[in-house]
Amino acid sequence: MxxxxxxxxxxxxxxxxxxxxxxxxxxxxxxxxxxxxxxxxxxxxxxxxxxxxxxxxxxxxxxxxxxxxxxxxxxxxxxxxxxxxxxxxxxxxxxxxxxxxxxxxxxxxxxxxxxxxxxxxxxxxxxxxxxxxxxxxxxxxxxxxxxxxxxxxxxxxxxxxxxxxxxxxxxxxxxxxxxxxxxxxxxxxxxxxxxxxxxxxxxxxxxxxxxxxxxxxxxGLITDDQLQKLRDAMVPSLFAANYELKHIADADSMFTNPTVDDGANTEQIYDGIGQLDAAFGGADGTAYTVIKERDDTLYVYGKLWPGKHVDDCLSEISKHHANFRAGTMHLELNADKGYVAKKVEAMSIPTNTYHEKENKFIKISTYLRSNWSKIIFIKGTDPDYINEILDYTENAEHDDAPDSLATAIRAISNANKLQSFDISEFGFR
Missing domain, CATH: 3.40.50.300 (P-loop containing nucleotide triphosphate hydrolases)
Incomplete structure (x- = not known):
């Protein structure tokens, strides 16, 4: 040759x-x-x-x-x-x-x-x-x-x-x-x-x-600014299919056109709270949310592990929690009787546990839908997390991400009600 x-x-x-x-x-x-x-x-x-x-x-x-x-x-x-x-x-x-x-x-x-x-x-x-x-x-x-x-x-x-x-x-x-x-x-x-x-x-x-x-x-072929313009120019299902190679519903969707930041506002999420929607096997996923409210804007980071047991996610969750300087983690007690809370506390993360009494669809419809226009997903938020929210309907097969985010918004809402409590309403001066 x-x-x-x-x-x-x-x-x-x-x-x-x-x-x-x-x-x-x-x-x-x-x-x-x-x-x-x-x-x-x-x-x-x-x-x-x-x-x-x-x-x-x-x-x-x-x-x-x-x-x-x-x-x-x-x-x-x-x-x-x-x-x-x-x-x-x-x-x-x-x-x-x-x-x-x-x-x-x-x-x-x-x-x-x-x-x-x-x-x-x-x-x-x-x-x-x-x-x-x-x-x-x-x-x-x-x-x-x-x-x-x-x-x-x-x-x-x-x-x-x-x-x-x-x-x-x-x-x-x-x-x-x-x-x-x-x-x-x-x-x-x-x-x-x-x-x-x-x-x-x-x-x-x-x-x-x-x-x-x-x-x-x-x-890396499309800049974050170009991606946001593409999101704004088309329905979520089309963007997800064409650019994220995902399938999401659109006919009965409650949520459209999410705002995803280009990285300029990452610091705005610091000192927020966390929420963990844990999965214990099967088809459900583990969803994790960090949220911080500033000037009537909700800055959100979300991560979804489809079909993954919460134990397999805790190490990564701990790193995200530290990176975003998040505080209290909100955890439901219904399914595990405090099992995950003990694991989270062992990672030196304070917890706030609760028994869920609210219907999931009503909770998502009430807290997440009414605040959707206020939400900015910070750069790095898991596309699977966002797409599961966009795919959500009352009959959706999976709802871990929207449930986690709705619960986190409810936690902020309840905290604001406590802060705005006016003792004078009860006759105290």
């Missing part, structure tokens, strides 16, 4: 993102480099879920072009929701292949000029292929096109689930059925590359294997 060929192959192996940058995709950064390496070299089926604006489809287009050069005898089928959706990606891949940089890459690796023998809005074939198969290297299709007789070594799906799958059970079932049919398209020894965004708990993405999630809080 000559030295130049070795250099190019080493670059593809370690830093394939450079090829994306060279053809004009300058927004591709380190995280996209990892995605590219996964698309190119992982042999197992994979599913990459990433938020809107993460350049996942752009990364996929670069990966497809590299796959066609590195493995010219493999057949690729690329599927999106509709035939129209496919066109832009096939055209983009063709432009990448015709770029000077990819032409040079093919020349270095194979010693020939790269020629597109077939270039339509649905197919691309090049002169690099030596296989006797009559099918093109790349075939693009809408998810509902006929799959009869189609076969591929690499089956790629991109955004085959969309908002239609969220609102229509019939659409979800139709997409799932077609995705299952794709199993017959994949050649023996082949693999799937799935990318997209989840829209419903029971959509086709729920059937996809080896899922990796990259939400807006992980990638």
């Amino acid at each position: 000559n030295e130049k060929k070795k250099q190019y192959l080493t670059l593809i192996k370690n830093d394939p993102v450079n090829f994306g940058n060279l053809v004009g995709f300058n927004d591709l950064v380190d995280i996209h480099n990892e995605w590219l390496k996964s698309f190119l070299f992982v042999n197992e089926d994979q599913t990459l879920l990433a938020h809107r604006g993460s350049y996942k489809t752009t990364t996929l287009a670069v990966a497809i072009a590299l796959l066609m050069i590195l493995f010219p005898n493999k057949n690729l089928i690329f599927l999106r929701k509709t035939d129209t959706d496919v066109v832009e990606i096939i055209v983009q891949v063709a432009k990448i292949l015709k770029s000077d940089y990819f032409q040079t890459l093919a020349k270095v690796l194979y010693g020939v000029d790269l020629i597109l023998l077939k270039e339509t809005t649905t197919e691309i074939d090049t002169n690099l292929k030596s296989s006797s198969r009559g099918t093109s290297q790349l075939l693009g299709m809408g998810i509902y096109a006929s799959l009869t007789g189609k076969h591929a070594d690499i089956v790629i799906t991109d955004d085959i689930v969309n908002i239609k799958d969220r609102v229509s059970k019939a659409e979800r079932e139709r997409t799932k059925l077609q995705y299952q049919e794709l199993q017959n398209v994949k050649n023996r020894g082949g693999r799937f590359i799935n990318t997209g965004t989840p829209w419903h708990r029971d959509d086709a993405i729920s059937k996809m294997p080896n899922v990796q999630r990259f939400d807006c809080h992980q990638t």
Whole structure:
């Protein structure tokens, strides 16, 4: 192997993102480099879920072009929701292949000029292929096109689930059925590359294997200020699906458009109180809240551990409590007869215990809903905590986060009533 060929192959192996940058995709950064390496070299089926604006489809287009050069005898089928959706990606891949940089890459690796023998809005074939198969290297299709007789070594799906799958059970079932049919398209020894965004708990993405999630809080590709503007511009369910890769309800939701701080007000939560809604196994989660009222604004930090026993959360809770300089922890006695209170007190955190007598739905409706517009969630608040609140209805499956926050607001409200007590009302002067 000559030295130049070795250099190019080493670059593809370690830093394939450079090829994306060279053809004009300058927004591709380190995280996209990892995605590219996964698309190119992982042999197992994979599913990459990433938020809107993460350049996942752009990364996929670069990966497809590299796959066609590195493995010219493999057949690729690329599927999106509709035939129209496919066109832009096939055209983009063709432009990448015709770029000077990819032409040079093919020349270095194979010693020939790269020629597109077939270039339509649905197919691309090049002169690099030596296989006797009559099918093109790349075939693009809408998810509902006929799959009869189609076969591929690499089956790629991109955004085959969309908002239609969220609102229509019939659409979800139709997409799932077609995705299952794709199993017959994949050649023996082949693999799937799935990318997209989840829209419903029971959509086709729920059937996809080896899922990796990259939400807006992980990638660092969107600033906190931009995220807040996006929150304000759309309903919570849409923001959660598009940017946090979460499913929340909206038809019967009591809460909309939360305000999440950019980090400027973190100190405002210092010297507040805590509330712990403990779980002891099963499907319920442990929810923890810190809250501080200042100038008719409620600053809130929340953390949710879905399906996790409270004992497994106490160490982390202790650290959060100290970090936010929180004081008394409010704890319900009904379920555990003081078990958690003793554990919390052992961590040198003062407790205030109570027996819960109020209906949970009424408590959440009364205290949380009436104060919702006053709440600012400080930076770092768990998105799962916020989303469980946004998902809350009287018949919600899980309600640990809204219950914890409503209880914390009630505790503040009761404390304010005590502070405003006027002894003169009873005739004392």
